[in-house]
Amino acid sequence: MYGKMRRMASAPAVLALLMAVSAQAQEPKQGGTLTFTYEPEPSALSTIATTAVPTALVSSKIFESLLEYEGPELTPVEGLAESWDVSEDGKTYTFKLRDDVQWHDGEPFTSEDVKFSVEKMVLPFHSRGKVYFGELAGVDIPDEHTVAFRLNQPVPFFLKAFQPTETPMMPEHILSSLDLSDASAVRQSDFMQNPIGTGPFRFEEWVKGSHIILERNEDYWKEERPYLDQVIFRVIPDGAARAVALETGEIDVAPMNSVPQADMARLADLEHIELSNEGAEGLGPILWLEVNLREKPLSDVRVRKAISMAIDRSKIVDVIWYGQGKPATGPIVSANPVFYDDTLSPFEYSPEEAEKLLDEAGYPRGTDGVRFRMEQHFTPYGESFVRLAEYVKNELGKIGIEVQTQSTDMGGWLKAIYTDWSYQMTNNFTHNYSDPQIGVQRAFISSNIRRGASFTNSMGYVNPRVDELFEQASTEIDEAKRKELFVEIQQILRDELPVIFLIEIAYSHLYNSRVHNLITNGISMYSNWDSVWVE
Amino acid sequence: MGRFVIRRLAQLVPVVLAIATLNFLLLQLAPGDAADIVAGRSGHATAEMVEQLRRDFGLDLPVHQQYLVYLERLMTLNLGYSFIYELPVATLILERLPATLLLMVLSITLAIGLGILLGLTAARNRGGVIDNVVSVLALVIYAIPQFWLGLMLIVFFSITLGILPSGGMIDVRVRDTGFVYALDVARHLVLPVLTMALFYVAIYTRLMRATMLEVYELDFITTARAKGVSERGVAWRHAARNALLPVVTLAGVQFGHLLGGSILVETVFGWPGLGRLVFDSLQQRDLNLLLGILFVSSVVVVLANLVADLAYSLLDPRIVHQ
Numbered sequence: 001m002y003g004k005m006r007r008m009a010s011a012p013a014v015l016a017l018l019m020a021v022s023a024q025a026q027e028p029k030q031g032g033t034l035t036f037t038y039e040p041e042p043s044a045l046s047t048i049a050t051t052a053v054p055t056a057l058v059s060s061k062i063f064e065s066l067l068e069y070e071g072p073e074l075t076p077v078e079g080l081a082e083s084w085d086v087s088e089d090g091k092t093y094t095f096k097l098r099d100d101v102q103w104h105d106g107e108p109f110t111s112e113d114v115k116f117s118v119e120k121m122v123l124p125f126h127s128r129g130k131v132y133f134g135e136l137a138g139v140d141i142p143d144e145h146t147v148a149f150r151l152n153q154p155v156p157f158f159l160k161a162f163q164p165t166e167t168p169m170m171p172e173h174i175l176s177s178l179d180l181s182d183a184s185a186v187r188q189s190d191f192m193q194n195p196i197g198t199g200p201f202r203f204e205e206w207v208k209g210s211h212i213i214l215e216r217n218e219d220y221w222k223e224e225r226p227y228l229d230q231v232i233f234r235v236i237p238d239g240a241a242r243a244v245a246l247e248t249g250e251i252d253v254a255p256m257n258s259v260p261q262a263d264m265a266r267l268a269d270l271e272h273i274e275l276s277n278e279g280a281e282g283l284g285p286i287l288w289l290e291v292n293l294r295e296k297p298l299s300d301v302r303v304r305k306a307i308s309m310a311i312d313r314s315k316i317v318d319v320i321w322y323g324q325g326k327p328a329t330g331p332i333v334s335a336n337p338v339f340y341d342d343t344l345s346p347f348e349y350s351p352e353e354a355e356k357l358l359d360e361a362g363y364p365r366g367t368d369g370v371r372f373r374m375e376q377h378f379t380p381y382g383e384s385f386v387r388l389a390e391y392v393k394n395e396l397g398k399i400g401i402e403v404q405t406q407s408t409d410m411g412g413w414l415k416a417i418y419t420d421w422s423y424q425m426t427n428n429f430t431h432n433y434s435d436p437q438i439g440v441q442r443a444f445i446s447s448n449i450r451r452g453a454s455f456t457n458s459m460g461y462v463n464p465r466v467d468e469l470f471e472q473a474s475t476e477i478d479e480a481k482r483k484e485l486f487v488e489i490q491q492i493l494r495d496e497l498p499v500i501f502l503i504e505i506a507y508s509h510l511y512n513s514r515v516h517n518l519i520t521n522g523i524s525m526y527s528n529w530d531s532v533w534v535e
Numbered sequence: 536m537g538r539f540v541i542r543r544l545a546q547l548v549p550v551v552l553a554i555a556t557l558n559f560l561l562l563q564l565a566p567g568d569a570a571d572i573v574a575g576r577s578g579h580a581t582a583e584m585v586e587q588l589r590r591d592f593g594l595d596l597p598v599h600q601q602y603l604v605y606l607e608r609l610m611t612l613n614l615g616y617s618f619i620y621e622l623p624v625a626t627l628i629l630e631r632l633p634a635t636l637l638l639m640v641l642s643i644t645l646a647i648g649l650g651i652l653l654g655l656t657a658a659r660n661r662g663g664v665i666d667n668v669v670s671v672l673a674l675v676i677y678a679i680p681q682f683w684l685g686l687m688l689i690v691f692f693s694i695t696l697g698i699l700p701s702g703g704m705i706d707v708r709v710r711d712t713g714f715v716y717a718l719d720v721a722r723h724l725v726l727p728v729l730t731m732a733l734f735y736v737a738i739y740t741r742l743m744r745a746t747m748l749e750v751y752e753l754d755f756i757t758t759a760r761a762k763g764v765s766e767r768g769v770a771w772r773h774a775a776r777n778a779l780l781p782v783v784t785l786a787g788v789q790f791g792h793l794l795g796g797s798i799l800v801e802t803v804f805g806w807p808g809l810g811r812l813v814f815d816s817l818q819q820r821d822l823n824l825l826l827g828i829l830f831v832s833s834v835v836v837v838l839a840n841l842v843a844d845l846a847y848s849l850l851d852p853r854i855v856h857q
Contacts, residue, residue: 035708188622234703234707237802238702238804248701410572414571453585
């Protein structure tokens with residue numbers, strides 16, 4: 001809800017007050033259907049099969065985890081676990097489970113399911129399973145409603161693991177019959193297409209290429225929840241057509257930039273459409289230029305600084321992303337409520353200084369005005385990334401760097417950047433996720449220079465101090481001390497620019513104003529929407 | 536006639552095999568594969584995971600072995616598993632084929648029907664107002680890109696007038712049955728069929744007009760007129776029947792084009808058909824799925840041409856298939 005309130009703050013005060021009062025007065029209404037869209041269509045309905053965005057969007061309504069989260073900072077509150085306890089040394093987490101939860105097929109949910117989900121599903125098959133549970137020594141289940149996780153060493157972000165997309169609870173009584181040693185048997189199992197969870201919505205129907213229907217779970221453990229009778233995912237492959245469907249009311253919600261940026265402002269101006277850039281703090285999207293540090297001239301930090309100075313980040317936000325976002329100041333996004341270093345200044349924009357640095361680095365302009373030539377790739381995520389590549393080429397051309405742009409599809413891009421390391425520079429878009437250890441560390445530690453592993457340290461960046469700091473932060477349970485470590489990391493990465501940080505892209509959600517309670521926390525679109533209601 | 540059909544069906548085998556081989560080889564040229572994509576989407580893939588996926592998908596085998604596996608499967612009509620959807624390719628295709636065929640058959644019927652009618656009318660009024668209006672309109676429609684036309688139709692009928700849905704095949708929120716369901720599908724069909732058909736209406740109109748004019752110059756038309764056959768009878772019974780031959784040939788060939796065009800139209804209108812699946816599988820390098828669709832669509836196109844050939848003998852008794 002805070003997303004909407006902030007938008008109101010910019011409207012004339014009286015009007016805002018009136019609107020706030022009327023919004024307050026509205027009681028949640030039971031019933032109704034909410035329709036949303038995203039592109040592409042999911043390929044499976046469990047994040048055990050893939051953590052791609054569309055799968056996460058749909059599966060988070062069907063599956064739940066032990067905790068729920070409040071606010072942008074994701075404060076854990078009770079979910080399937082009604083209470084929890086952390087041992088003094090930070091190495092044992094004990095959860096007390098609710099005793100009134102049942103699976104969509106009517107079987108009771110117990111501690112056996114929790115143990116099974118973590119050990120047999122999330123740890124081996126979830127793409128971030130090892131990030132959360134790599135230090136797991138064992139799971140004890142003294143009784144049907146108690147679970148204790150024993151860790152080899154403290155994991156400071158452990159309580160962030162129990163999000164519906166990250167550690168979904170899976171029914172042991174159904175899945176234990178699979179051959180769990182065979183990853184493809186698990187991915188190809190019927191369960192991934194016909195999921196059974198404990199969430200507020202039951203899976204009802206999936207017509208490929210058309211829609212997915214989720215129905216209200218009548219036996220949901222929360223009293224009088226969910227409010228909605230139905231949640232429908234509509235497949236609308238074309239961006240302009242998604243915008244139209246939102247405008248005509250055929251869909252209610254277009255989450256996470258699923259309509260073209262060019263259409264957003266126009267849609268947001270319509271009386272029945274709201275736009276919010278909040279509710280994705282727990283994902284922390286960020287855009288940067290990834291550079292291969294193995295070869296000259298990009299191995300020279302002065303050259304990277306020059307590139308950084310030649311680029312006007314606010315122009316990228318205003319022109320290419322139509323104002324939806326803000327300049328980045330380092331690897332951790334400013335929306336991170338705990339670890340972002342808010343003393344960081346914006347990156348300097350000065351083409352003149354950039355030219356001086358390049359002269360200094362030994363790359364004077366030749367007779368043709370060119371200092372050196374290089375290649376760039378761009379992420380095949382759509383038009384904005386092509387425009388960004390064009391802008392970068394143009395700006396670098398002004399300071400004497402001639403850039404040639406290579407176009408590839410997703411398969412070719414992943415191979416060039418992460419398997420062959422056969423690139424010089426590419427724009428790239430990644431997520432911080434709910435802790436720097438999950439989304440930031442992976443790109444900068446030297447042990448992650450591994451061929452074939454995607455969204456890792458493709459640059460070949462090695463700094464023993466950075467490795468050490470991340471190592472320390474991974475077991476530091478004092479939050480203040482942990483922040484100090486991340487502050488130092490942010491400083492070093494800003495100075496050395498192993499990647500050129502560009503902007504924090506906003507995740508804009510557009511929705512019909514008949515929809516209420518949509519923005520509730522830092523993972524609003526990956527939440528179970530049990531409190532969402534429609535007029 | 537029967538022997539002709541059997542012979543043509545036998546010819547289908549080498550043609551489809553050649554197409555299948557060409558498809559396979561072309562898809563080998565692009566860098567990166569489905570394992571890269573599946574792993575990349577997860578955001579945290581390790582190198583081991585990519586290798587494992589590659590083994591699972593059979594992409595670690597040398598190309599000639601992959602080709603042999605592929606051929607072996609084709610022989611038994613087993614199209615394999617989709618890497619992305621983790622479902623049998625045949626299932627995915629069968630789910631989508633009816634929607635695409637519905638769209639295509641309606642579009643081509645409308646295109647041919649309207650095209651013939653307009654072309655014929657224009658030819659009969661050669662040089663007149665109707666002829667000029669039809670010719671100019673046909674030229675304009677021919678020049679409009681399909682996806683743009685689709686979007687403009689949406690803007691006009693869905694946003695401005697608000698009388699037709701902007702996409703999809705049914706109103707999922709209502710989920711009707713029986714007659715109401717059919718009516719709902721029909722409402723959803725109007726815009727995609729129009730978008731797909733209009734371009735071909737233009738082509739058939741122009742073709743029909745041109746061939747009609749040619750036929751009008753022939754001696755037998757003069758003879759027919761001399762016999763006292765009415766102008767309407769000359770046009771319909773004598774000229775049109777002859778002028779239809781090139782139209783039928785073109786329709787057979789264009790069935791393939793139409794399948795290609797359905798990629799665009801299905802994407803714009805969110806139509807749950809095969810064209811859309813082509814787009815997805817290309818984007819995600821789902822080799823098995825793409826090869827499966829190309830295989831099925833080449834069979835459909837070859838069969839459509841067979842039907843066109845058979846239609847000749849119905850139109851022109853001089854053509855006898857032996």
